Amino acid sequence: MKLAKAMTVAGSDSGGGAGIQADLKTFQELNAYGTSVVTALTAQNTLGVHGVYPQSAACVEAQLDAVLADIGVDAAKTGMLFSAEIIALTADKLKQYGVKQLVVDPVMIAKGGAPLLQRDAVQALKERLLPIATLVTPNIPEACHLLGRDQIHDVEQMREASCRLLELGAKAVLLKGGHLEGETAVDLFYDGHSFIELAHPRIHTLHTHGTGCTLSAAITAELAKGASLEAAVRTGKAFISAAIAHAVGVGKGIGPTCHAAYRLYR
Numbered sequence: 001m002k003l004a005k006a007m008t009v010a011g012s013d014s015g016g017g018a019g020i021q022a023d024l025k026t027f028q029e030l031n032a033y034g035t036s037v038v039t040a041l042t043a044q045n046t047l048g049v050h051g052v053y054p055q056s057a058a059c060v061e062a063q064l065d066a067v068l069a070d071i072g073v074d075a076a077k078t079g080m081l082f083s084a085e086i087i088a089l090t091a092d093k094l095k096q097y098g099v100k101q102l103v104v105d106p107v108m109i110a111k112g113g114a115p116l117l118q119r120d121a122v123q124a125l126k127e128r129l130l131p132i133a134t135l136v137t138p139n140i141p142e143a144c145h146l147l148g149r150d151q152i153h154d155v156e157q158m159r160e161a162s163c164r165l166l167e168l169g170a171k172a173v174l175l176k177g178g179h180l181e182g183e184t185a186v187d188l189f190y191d192g193h194s195f196i197e198l199a200h201p202r203i204h205t206l207h208t209h210g211t212g213c214t215l216s217a218a219i220t221a222e223l224a225k226g227a228s229l230e231a232a233v234r235t236g237k238a239f240i241s242a243a244i245a246h247a248v249g250v251g252k253g254i255g256p257t258c259h260a261a262y263r264l265y266r
């Protein structure tokens with residue numbers, strides 16, 4: 001059987017709930033061989049981000065070359081990229097090595113408010129990365145930022161925003177609705193042809209740290225295994241819903257989700 005290979009280009013979360021750590025746990029749970037390119041170290045726990053230590057462009061470039069020149073990937077994802085320089089070189093390397101499937105999670109700000117992307121890097125994200133993305137997965141605040149608008153209040157506005165987001169160049173959009181109010185957590189998938197609403201009853205828990213990272217990693221693992229984009233997004237939603245429902249309350253703040261839940265409790 002061919003081994004599916006998934007790569008994450010993201011920041012490290014010392015608390016283990018988001019970033020590289022969440023991505024690798026998710027790849028493992030979904031039977032994809034995971035590789036990683038660390039863009040920044042964060043001193044982080046369930047109470048917040050206590051420090052951000054970006055890696056040099058040379059360090060990120062060396063990691064990308066090491067993974068792509070030898071092991072290769074079937075699908076890749078990006079998370080916290082921190083700077084315009086890291087975004088540009090990541091885009092160049094993904095093109096150079098012909099990476100065909102790319103999920104871009106446009107990580108900008110952690111739940112506690114810490115910036116994980118420099119202000120002037122948003123333009124680079126739009127110009128360099130979105131045009132080569134198979135799928136972009138913004139949450140509501142990230143979508144507003146990418147589109148330069150104030151708010152998105154409901155599913156109707158999510159539809160309209162998805163159309164605008166698709167114009168930025170990705171092949172498809174998954175606009176995540178976790179930040180909206182209401183008893184259902186609705187994400188909207190749009191590929192230019194049809195809209196698919198992915199809904200799950202809202203789970204009443206404090207522990208949602210790393211949900212966006214985990215969802216995009218699950219989609220990437222499924223793409224690496226050969227799933228269609230629609231099937232990958234559906235599995236991703238089932239994976240994150242199970243992970244939130246069985247979230248482990250480690251730490252004193254907003255804890256991580258349970259990455260093993262999809263395997264254990266399905």
Ligand SMILES: Nc1ncnc2c1ncn2[C@@H]1O[C@H](COP(=O)(O)OP(=O)(O)O)[C@@H](O)[C@H]1O
Nearest residue numbers: 139176177178179185186187202203211212215
């Ligand atoms: N309380 C919740 N109950 C169920 N699903 C949730 C909940 N919070 C978030 N989700 C889901 O988790 C995923 C990521 O959510 P979101 O909070 O929108 O993004 P991010 O983590 O990037 O801020 C989405 O599929 C969203 O619908």
Ligand SMILES: Cc1ncc(COP(=O)(O)OP(=O)(O)O)c(N)n1
Nearest residue numbers: 011018019110111209210211212213
């Ligand atoms: C290193 C690192 N990368 C990404 C995030 C943001 O993760 P996300 O899934 O959006 O979850 P929250 O931080 O919003 O809980 C992060 N915190 N750290």
